[in-house]
Amino acid sequence: MNHSRGSCVCTAVRFEITAEPIALLCCHCTECQTASGSSFVLSMKVPLGGVTVVQGEAKPYLRPEADGQSRQVFRCPRCLAALWSERLDATGPITVYAGTLDDSATLEPVAHIWTEDAQPWIALPQEALQFARNPPDFRDIEKAWSDRNQKMPTSRHSAK
Ligand SMILES: [Zn+2]
């Protein structure tokens, strides 16, 4: 895979994704809208340990979640841009806020979750998976992502 790189707004912090991403999805929940100050969050799921800081230092900030689980959001301590988050108990994948990636324009999510909270003017693409709330599990989303990447010539998901 090409090791995607990203950075904060002030570019003090740069990081690299060093593991194959598991999925790319949009979360439209009101929490993500509030936390980002935007209409949705473009979230890239990466295996734990798959993000490496290559410049500066990202600092963890606590983000309480509605379900009682808390996440640590890693931000640039200078411009406070949110770069990625991990569960406090360090289980499950890392969520990279994909808008921070250098080549985010080429990224297209395979799924949209919490569509019941989505802004009414957003037209969701028919070919993407859609879930009114959280998906029962992420297997369908991960499969859609891996199927998509197998079709892309630049991918190193070779058939073996
Ligand atoms: Zn910064």
Ligand SMILES: [Zn+2]
């Ligand atoms: Zn959300």
